[in-house]
Amino acid sequence: MPSKYVIHTKHMPHRFEPVIKSGIIAWEEGCLKCAVCVKKQCVYGVYDNRRLDPLQMIESIDNQCMNCFRCVQGCPRELIHKSLNPEYQALGDSYWTPDIISDLWDQSETGKIPVSGSGYPGPFSGPGFDSIWTDMSEIVRPTRDGIHGREYISTAIDIGKTPVNLTFDNKGNLVKKLSHIIDIPLPIILRMPPFGSLGDKTVQGWALAAGRLETLFALPQDMIDDGLKNFDQWLMPEVSSLGFNPAGIPKGVKIVEVPYCDEMDEIVKDLRDFNPSLLISVRIPMSEEMEERVLSTVKQGFAIIHLEGAPDGCFHDDKNRFVKDGIRSIHIKLVENGIRDRLTLLAGGGIALAEHATKSIICGADAVFVDFPILVALECRMCRRCTMGLPCPVNIESAPLDWVAARVENLIGAWHSQLLEMMGAMGIRDARRLRGEAGRAMFFEELDSSIFGSMGEVEEGCELE
Numbered sequence: 276m277p278s279k280y281v282i283h284t285k286h287m288p289h290r291f292e293p294v295i296k297s298g299i300i301a302w303e304e305g306c307l308k309c310a311v312c313v314k315k316q317c318v319y320g321v322y323d324n325r326r327l328d329p330l331q332m333i334e335s336i337d338n339q340c341m342n343c344f345r346c347v348q349g350c351p352r353e354l355i356h357k358s359l360n361p362e363y364q365a366l367g368d369s370y371w372t373p374d375i376i377s378d379l380w381d382q383s384e385t386g387k388i389p390v391s392g393s394g395y396p397g398p399f400s401g402p403g404f405d406s407i408w409t410d411m412s413e414i415v416r417p418t419r420d421g422i423h424g425r426e427y428i429s430t431a432i433d434i435g436k437t438p439v440n441l442t443f444d445n446k447g448n449l450v451k452k453l454s455h456i457i458d459i460p461l462p463i464i465l466r467m468p469p470f471g472s473l474g475d476k477t478v479q480g481w482a483l484a485a486g487r488l489e490t491l492f493a494l495p496q497d498m499i500d501d502g503l504k505n506f507d508q509w510l511m512p513e514v515s516s517l518g519f520n521p522a523g524i525p526k527g528v529k530i531v532e533v534p535y536c537d538e539m540d541e542i543v544k545d546l547r548d549f550n551p552s553l554l555i556s557v558r559i560p561m562s563e564e565m566e567e568r569v570l571s572t573v574k575q576g577f578a579i580i581h582l583e584g585a586p587d588g589c590f591h592d593d594k595n596r597f598v599k600d601g602i603r604s605i606h607i608k609l610v611e612n613g614i615r616d617r618l619t620l621l622a623g624g625g626i627a628l629a630e631h632a633t634k635s636i637i638c639g640a641d642a643v644f645v646d647f648p649i650l651v652a653l654e655c656r657m658c659r660r661c662t663m664g665l666p667c668p669v670n671i672e673s674a675p676l677d678w679v680a681a682r683v684e685n686l687i688g689a690w691h692s693q694l695l696e697m698m699g700a701m702g703i704r705d706a707r708r709l710r711g712e713a714g715r716a717m718f719f720e721e722l723d724s725s726i727f728g729s730m731g732e733v734e735e736g737c738e739l740e
């Protein structure tokens with residue numbers, strides 16, 4: 276059995292006070308001046324230790340409060356309240372919600388699985404990945420605990436064309452040469468996010484994290500400079516259709532990505548002339564034409580395809596179709612054509628939570644690209660000020676290299692633990708077996724149509740009696 280893949284996490288504190296979900300509002304007017312004020316009774320000493328952070332102009336009280344509500348309930352004049360913080364509610368957008376951002380911050384700090392307390396309070400279905408329910412029927416088996424248990428759960432995957440069979444001669448030696456593949460110990464590839472206030476150390480920190488995690492870090496080829504020379508083997512350069520120069524690809528690189536475009540054949544020829552052993556991934560945007568493009572790309576002999584969704588987890592040209600729909604439809608199409616095992620399907624766009632990675636694999640992806648979460652791991656608030664040339668509120672560009680790498684390792688460590696938890700609960704011991712295993716999930720749309728489909732559609736304006 277191969278040695279167990281473990282991501283070593285260590286507590287890595289925030290550099291700035293995080294934006295907290297709720298704040299304390301304490302009125303002075305009408306105070307009875309009780310002999311022992313409830314503020315003195317706070318077991319966490321929140322009121323006694325309050326101070327002002329002059330750099331961020333933040334009072335410590337909200338960040339230290341543990342939300343026990345003792346002071347709120349104990350004040351006889353009801354002068355203490357807790358209220359939602361408008362700054363928290365303004366974080367991110369409708370997809371990268373404040374709760375997702377805050378969860379990513381916590382995981383990057385602690386490296387641990389987030390615990391939401393007493394039960395799940397949210398809705399049971401929603402758009403995109405939220406419409407998939409995973410089958411956790413094996414959760415009762417303690418040996419299936421992949422994190423601490425005895426059973427080994429492998430999250431490793433292969434990238435490239437795996438052989439259909441192996442042929443041996445009479446002496447037991449392999450007859451056919453094995454095709455070139457890369458194996459990575461977890462189905463997650465880091466990818467440079469589309470925006471961010473980035474410095475040299477940020478990019479190097481991500482590359483260092485990819486190396487320590489033994490995965491890949493995809494980034495535009497023109498961002499590769501001397502500062503990344505020690506990380507060649509973990510880099511996945513994304514070449515551009517404009518002004519492509521193969522000489523700019525570092526020697527140790529094993530895989531590059533080309534965009535699906537008119538110049539693709541020319542770029543690929545140049546790449547193969549430059550280094551015949553390079554693996555080539557073709558990036559195809561999730562849109563109306565993707566099916567036809569994927570099939571033609573596979574027919575041309577390419578063995579790695581990257582289906583790229585939009586950052587909000589939808590198709591680029593249709594906000595009613597989601598990344599999970601795109602992965603599933605392509606996976607099924609490849610199976611129907613009998614060519615699924617000829618290629619590795621990578622997917623990305625809107626992968627915001629560990630469960631999104633698992634659900635993408637259930638839908639048929641071999642691995643996923645993670646982009647914005649590695650920026651949020653560095654305390655990004657998704658405010659997009661950097662896209663307007665304004666200063667970053669958390670100075671991401673000045674973050675030290677080791678801090679960047681450790682935060683990303685913590686985040687991916689927490690995701691890896693969640694992947695193990697989900698796989699263990701589903702009774703799956705190998706991530707390669709999870710691919711396309713739709714029998715381990717229920718899809719809300721399918722259940723809805725099979726149960727209520729015969730009742731017809733409720734038309735707009737129609738009143739139900």
Ligand code: SF4
Pocket residue numbers: 299316317318319320321322339340341342343344345346347
């Ligand atoms: S809610 Fe609890 S932890 Fe927070 S300040 Fe009041 S007593 Fe302290």
Ligand code: SF4
Pocket residue numbers: 470471472654655656657658659660661662665666667668669670671
């Ligand atoms: S916090 Fe805002 S300015 Fe800084 S990287 Fe994130 S989106 Fe850009």
